[in-house]
Amino acid sequence: MNLDSKVPTGPLPQKWERHKFDLKLVNPANKRKYTVLVVGSGLAGASAAASLGELGYNVLCFCYQDSPRRAHSIAAQGGINAAKNYQNDGDSIYRLFYDTIKGGDFRAREANVHRLAEVSGAIIDQCVAQGVPFAREYGGMLDNRSFGGAQVSRTFYARGQTGQQLLLGAYSALNRQIGLGQVKMYNRHEMLDVVVHDGHAKGIITRNLLTGAVESWSGDAVILATGGYGNVFYLSTNAQGCNVTAAYRAYKRGAGFANPCFTQIHPTCIPVHGEQQSKLTLMSESLRNDGRIWVPKNKEDCTKDPNTISESDRDYFLERKYPSFGNLAPRDISSRSAKEVCDEGRGVGPVVGGARLGVYLDFADAIGRLGKDRIVERYGNLFDMYESITGEDAYSRPMRIYPAVHYTMGGLWVDYNLMSNVPGLFVLGEANFSDHGANRLGASALMQGLADGYFVAPYTISDYLARVGPGKPATDSPAFREAESTVNDRLKRLLAIGGKRSPRYFHMEIGKIMWEYCGMARNEAGITTALEKIPRLREAFWNDLRVPGENGELNAELERAGRVADFLEFAELMCRDALDRDESCGGHFREEHQYEDGEAKRRDEEFSHVSVWEHRGDDAEPLRHKEELVYEEVEMTTRSYK
Amino acid sequence: MKLYLRIWRQKNAQSEGRMVDYELDDVSEDNSFLEMLDILNEQLISRGEEPVAFDHDCREGICGMCSLTINGTPHGPQRLNTVCQLHMRKFRDGQTITIEPFRARPFPVMKDLVVDRTPFETIQQAGGFVTVNTGQALDGNTVPIPKTVADKAMDAAACIGCGACVAACKNGSAMLFTAAKASQLNMVPQGKPEKDRRVLNMVRTMDEAGFGNCTNFGECEAVCPKGISLDFIAKMNRDYATASLKQLLGTPV
Numbered sequence: 001m002n003l004d005s006k007v008p009t010g011p012l013p014q015k016w017e018r019h020k021f022d023l024k025l026v027n028p029a030n031k032r033k034y035t036v037l038v039v040g041s042g043l044a045g046a047s048a049a050a051s052l053g054e055l056g057y058n059v060l061c062f063c064y065q066d067s068p069r070r071a072h073s074i075a076a077q078g079g080i081n082a083a084k085n086y087q088n089d090g091d092s093i094y095r096l097f098y099d100t101i102k103g104g105d106f107r108a109r110e111a112n113v114h115r116l117a118e119v120s121g122a123i124i125d126q127c128v129a130q131g132v133p134f135a136r137e138y139g140g141m142l143d144n145r146s147f148g149g150a151q152v153s154r155t156f157y158a159r160g161q162t163g164q165q166l167l168l169g170a171y172s173a174l175n176r177q178i179g180l181g182q183v184k185m186y187n188r189h190e191m192l193d194v195v196v197h198d199g200h201a202k203g204i205i206t207r208n209l210l211t212g213a214v215e216s217w218s219g220d221a222v223i224l225a226t227g228g229y230g231n232v233f234y235l236s237t238n239a240q241g242c243n244v245t246a247a248y249r250a251y252k253r254g255a256g257f258a259n260p261c262f263t264q265i266h267p268t269c270i271p272v273h274g275e276q277q278s279k280l281t282l283m284s285e286s287l288r289n290d291g292r293i294w295v296p297k298n299k300e301d302c303t304k305d306p307n308t309i310s311e312s313d314r315d316y317f318l319e320r321k322y323p324s325f326g327n328l329a330p331r332d333i334s335s336r337s338a339k340e341v342c343d344e345g346r347g348v349g350p351v352v353g354g355a356r357l358g359v360y361l362d363f364a365d366a367i368g369r370l371g372k373d374r375i376v377e378r379y380g381n382l383f384d385m386y387e388s389i390t391g392e393d394a395y396s397r398p399m400r401i402y403p404a405v406h407y408t409m410g411g412l413w414v415d416y417n418l419m420s421n422v423p424g425l426f427v428l429g430e431a432n433f434s435d436h437g438a439n440r441l442g443a444s445a446l447m448q449g450l451a452d453g454y455f456v457a458p459y460t461i462s463d464y465l466a467r468v469g470p471g472k473p474a475t476d477s478p479a480f481r482e483a484e485s486t487v488n489d490r491l492k493r494l495l496a497i498g499g500k501r502s503p504r505y506f507h508m509e510i511g512k513i514m515w516e517y518c519g520m521a522r523n524e525a526g527i528t529t530a531l532e533k534i535p536r537l538r539e540a541f542w543n544d545l546r547v548p549g550e551n552g553e554l555n556a557e558l559e560r561a562g563r564v565a566d567f568l569e570f571a572e573l574m575c576r577d578a579l580d581r582d583e584s585c586g587g588h589f590r591e592e593h594q595y596e597d598g599e600a601k602r603r604d605e606e607f608s609h610v611s612v613w614e615h616r617g618d619d620a621e622p623l624r625h626k627e628e629l630v631y632e633e634v635e636m637t638t639r640s641y642k
Numbered sequence: 643m644k645l646y647l648r649i650w651r652q653k654n655a656q657s658e659g660r661m662v663d664y665e666l667d668d669v670s671e672d673n674s675f676l677e678m679l680d681i682l683n684e685q686l687i688s689r690g691e692e693p694v695a696f697d698h699d700c701r702e703g704i705c706g707m708c709s710l711t712i713n714g715t716p717h718g719p720q721r722l723n724t725v726c727q728l729h730m731r732k733f734r735d736g737q738t739i740t741i742e743p744f745r746a747r748p749f750p751v752m753k754d755l756v757v758d759r760t761p762f763e764t765i766q767q768a769g770g771f772v773t774v775n776t777g778q779a780l781d782g783n784t785v786p787i788p789k790t791v792a793d794k795a796m797d798a799a800a801c802i803g804c805g806a807c808v809a810a811c812k813n814g815s816a817m818l819f820t821a822a823k824a825s826q827l828n829m830v831p832q833g834k835p836e837k838d839r840r841v842l843n844m845v846r847t848m849d850e851a852g853f854g855n856c857t858n859f860g861e862c863e864a865v866c867p868k869g870i871s872l873d874f875i876a877k878m879n880r881d882y883a884t885a886s887l888k889q890l891l892g893t894p895v
């Protein structure tokens with residue numbers, strides 16, 4: 001497996017500039033000879049499709065929702081980072097770069113992260129130009145807030161709906177290209193395979209979700225911007241349709257899967273209420289700007305009305321343990337701390353599955369200091385959402401929150417050009433592994449998705465296209481036929497099992513295994529157990545699944561079955577990776593490796609690398625390769641937020 | 643709680659649909675409305691029947707995919723709420739609930755509760771953007787935007803494009819949606835240069851798609867999960883009148 005990262009030589013701050021000069025260009029008149037297939041219309045996919053369309057390429061864009069605007073980027077609440085230093089508080093490109101590397105617990109590639117910080121400012125400019133209504137101050141200037149893992153205020157936001165507004169911006173640019181005929185949009189199309197022709201990614205196979213038609217699409221390059229795989233845990237903050245299928249199919253066609261075990265558990269979500277729940281709802285991290293997190297000091301107080309518990313009987317555990325970052329400690333650390341206090345029996349809220357899994361997020365101080373109106377203005381929609389879900393009023397009693405699966409740092413391996421090891425297959429946004437190491441900082445996913453789509457991929461894809469020249473294969477060539485029949489066979493197989501259990505049942509079961517053994521804390525015995533359970537569950541799936549209906553129609557259960565089938569295979573890969581990475585870092589906490597105070601203990605000598613997994617057939621074990629991480633600029637230290 | 647459900651079942655766009663009755667026991671009031679439908683579907687699957695098709699994705703009130711009419715009201719009884727955020731505690735034990743798709747002429751039913759809202763896409767492709775390419779932007783703070791203007795634009799931009807406004811309107815008008823989209827951009831400095839073209843093109847496309855006229859019933863505002871105000875319709879009408887007048891006078895727009 002070729003894992004040349006193609007990081008340019010030269011000093012870090014000049015790498016991207018030089019690289020851009022070295023990249024080949026496609027003559028404007030020749031651009032229309034090329035077709036680029038973009039799978040995904042979230043921030044990464046929509047921004048890439050629009051920008052490539054503007055450049056003059058023919059673009060075909062696909063998403064599984066009924067409109068590109070409904071991609072899950074729409075749900076991001078809190079904000080987007082950029083090193084503008086508008087607040088004069090000491091921010092800089094270098095600081096954003098450093099914070100991201102450190103936040104990722106030194107498991108990201110330096111050069112990619114520096115580039116991300118470099119282009120961050122241009123993203124804000126672009127969005128403003130599109131008419132994105134960012135929050136402003138009275139003087140008309142852009143407002144900022146703070147997010148976890150940073151001591152500067154660099155997060156731009158649009159109320160509690162930043163992802164929505166950024167996506168609508170990218171979507172409007174996309175719409176302009178659709179209107180101009182430069183981009184063709186295919187909604188309600190699910191990608192089910194990648195076509196590799198003569199060693200290059202040249203096409204995809206989709207299923208039309210309304211009619212069931214399986215179709216082949218040929219292009220000169222393929223972009224996957226299909227988001228994250230958090231739904232392998234069943235319950236997560238992701239949308240119902242979020243899947244690993246697109247990335248996993250690419251993996252099966254030869255693309256390396258990097259760090260699959262790096263998942264992020266977000267500290268502030270509404271706790272689980274019962275068995276029939278279908279999703280978990282995030283309460284934006286921005287709430288930690290003004291909310292204080294605590295649990296009772298004494299177990300006996302856990303069932304009391306929180307407002308009657310006196311100050312001296314409260315344990316503001318983040319402020320106690322991490323005085324300099326306090327409630328704004330990074331996500332992995334905050335989540336684990338919440339789990340710890342709940343495991344000690346000091347959790348609050350209803351008992352679910354034998355324990356009280358919740359901590360308080362309290363706004364009483366902030367309301368006293370700023371007045372209720374300011375809090376309504378900042379977070380009104382979040383408080384409303386909380387009330388509608390829990391039936392409780394968070395202005396008068398503290399919210400209850402608990403960590404939930406939220407984001408996946410792992411993804412398909414890409415080089416500096418965001419191209420996977422399969423030439424012509426580019427991977428953008430959450431679907432790739434590149435920038436967040438073992439833990440992503442808040443407000444950095446939106447930044448990365450748009451950086452990839454607006455400012456990186458348009459350059460690097462042009463370089464690839466210029467090198468290979470135009471010439472997409474016909475869709476009746478052998479590679480397409482083989483892929484199409486693989487997809488058709490699998491659909492038939494899923495429909496033919498004729499068992500008793502629904503796709504959702506298997507999804508819930510795999511979710512339970514993953515949360516229990518490969519969730520917030522992991523250990524060798526647990527992961528080994530999961531590795532025994534998963535193949536058994538997979539076997540049960542292929543023997544006892546019932547998918548009602550047929551292929552030739554809108555069939556939501558068939559869609560779900562296909563996604564669950566991939567989760568059932570992918571879960572095993574995740575566990576293998578978690579077992580293989582015998583250290584703790586960021587969101588990957590191996591209980592065997594911790595300091596006395598419970599902090600994650602990295603093992604840099606052995607694990608300062610990206611683990612990249614190669615598929616070697618359904619009956620063979622996957623092979624782990626390494627991309628060594630070379631730190632030229634930053635000195636690896638033990639993360640401290642104390 | 644126990645529920646009596648009356649649900650619109652329709653095999654596909656070509657076939658006729660009808661209401662079908664179902665009974666459901668043991669629903670927790672903490673469940674969301676869509677989780678309640680999940681439970682029903684699980685039971686249907688185990689009985690070997692076809693589950694009910696409905697659109698949904700984020701289940702947190704922001705993607706605009708969910709689109710059910712409950713007891714005659716798009717998104718159901720709770721104001722300022724999408725159906726995915728509606729919880730069963732808003733219903734009574736033993737209640738009968740009718741569930742239908744968002745009905746409107748330009749939104750044909752594709753199956754059961756799933757409709758096709760493509761005309762919303764077409765309207766936005768006609769003008770719901772600022773003509774600016776990637777890379778052309780000035781620094782974000784070059785043009786100050788008064789907070790009041792930015793806030794108002796955000797009020798319009800909060801639209802999730804679900805189509806409840808159209809489904810609630812007796813005329814099947816898409817004015818609230820189109821007005822929210824056009825006004826958001828027409829209000830901010832970045833959107834001003836093509837303000838006239840935008841409103842003319844979007845309104846024309848809306849009309850061509852077969853949406854009805856607005857006769858000021860205000861049902862749209864009442865069901866809008868994001869509380870988009872009728873004021874935006876008035877604003878779009880003004881923008882439209884100005885642009886039409888310019889066109890009439892032969893001023894290039």
Ligand SMILES: Cc1cc2nc3c(=O)[nH]c(=O)nc-3n(C[C@H](O)[C@H](O)[C@H](O)COP(=O)(O)OP(=O)(O)OC[C@H]3O[C@@H](n4cnc5c(N)ncnc54)[C@H](O)[C@@H]3O)c2cc1C
Pocket residue numbers: 039040041042043044045062063064065068070071072073074075076077078079080081162163189190191192225226227228237238239242243245246282284406407428429430431442443444445446447449
């Ligand atoms: C609730 C929530 C809040 C968040 N808040 C923040 C925040 O405040 N700040 C921040 O920086 N980040 C935040 N994040 C993370 C961030 O939103 C995501 O990481 C980011 O938006 C992902 O963008 P994307 O373009 O990579 O993927 P997505 O937006 O998930 O888009 C994926 C696209 O791929 C398509 N797709 C997927 N699979 C297929 C397939 N098989 N076939 C065809 N199409 C397919 C989908 O239709 C969709 O168009 C949040 C995430 C969540 C869940």
Ligand code: FES
Pocket residue numbers: 697698699700701702703704705706707708724725726727
């Ligand atoms: S499912 Fe997304 S708004 Fe209801």
